[in-house]
Amino acid sequence: MVNIINAEIEGYLRGLAPERPEFMQEMENYAAENYVSIIPPEVAQFLTFLIHVTQAKDVLEIGTAIAYSTIWLAWAVEPRDGHVTTIEINERRATTASGNIKKAGLEERITLIKGHAVDIVPQLKDSYDFIFIDAAKGQYGWFFEELYPRLKPGGLLVSDNVLAEGKLILPDEDLRHRQKTAIRRLREYLTMVTTHPGLETTIVPMGDGIAVSMKKPI
Numbered sequence: 001m002v003n004i005i006n007a008e009i010e011g012y013l014r015g016l017a018p019e020r021p022e023f024m025q026e027m028e029n030y031a032a033e034n035y036v037s038i039i040p041p042e043v044a045q046f047l048t049f050l051i052h053v054t055q056a057k058d059v060l061e062i063g064t065a066i067a068y069s070t071i072w073l074a075w076a077v078e079p080r081d082g083h084v085t086t087i088e089i090n091e092r093r094a095t096t097a098s099g100n101i102k103k104a105g106l107e108e109r110i111t112l113i114k115g116h117a118v119d120i121v122p123q124l125k126d127s128y129d130f131i132f133i134d135a136a137k138g139q140y141g142w143f144f145e146e147l148y149p150r151l152k153p154g155g156l157l158v159s160d161n162v163l164a165e166g167k168l169i170l171p172d173e174d175l176r177h178r179q180k181t182a183i184r185r186l187r188e189y190l191t192m193v194t195t196h197p198g199l200e201t202t203i204v205p206m207g208d209g210i211a212v213s214m215k216k217p218i
Contacts, residue, residue: 010042017045046204051076056082058130059082064093071100074110084111085113086111086112087112131157132160133157136182139185141192151215155215157215158212160207163203170183172184
């Protein structure tokens with residue numbers, strides 16, 4: 001495993017993130033204690049920055065978990081009376097997410113859909129200014145094919161965990177058998193978004209790696 005960023009620098013940057021409300025700190029503690037993967041505060045701040053810069057209003061999130069990132073996204077679109085639609089496959093986490101969204105007072109600004117994104121995404125009729133993918137890395141390519149038409153021109157597609165804790169650069173023989181397919185698909189995804197003629201993409205070595213892709217205006 002390769003450290004994406006120096007641990008001391010990461011800790012310093014995390015300390016610069018805005019202070020979170022107490023219930024958000026409780027969510028961070030819950031995630032750590034229950035091995036739930038959530039974005040770190042500095043990544044949340046980065047997503048907020050992207051939404052403000054692009055003036056995004058309509059947001060889609062694939063992978064709610066306990067709604068930690070969802071709440072940050074909702075706060076970011078609030079000045080423009082925006083809305084976040086988020087999808088979570090795990091029933092237990094979706095229930096926890098619903099409680100956290102209610103605790104944040106964001107029930108009117110967030111629509112939580114429980115179910116498998118593979119089944120739900122093809123049924124979506126709306127288009128979005130900002131799409132955040134934080135789900136099974138092996139499915140990122142499939143998500144892209146389905147979501148690209150639903151991304152508005154000038155909109156951002158942001159994909160989390162694209163460096164896979166450094167496993168992305170390891171030779172196949174150093175990967176466990178079950179990891180090889182997911183890592184291969186993730187490599188293919190990054191090639192797809194960095195060479196796609198309709199996108200401008202950059203990879204940010206923050207957190208576990210973030211791919212930011214802008215759909216070129218028509």
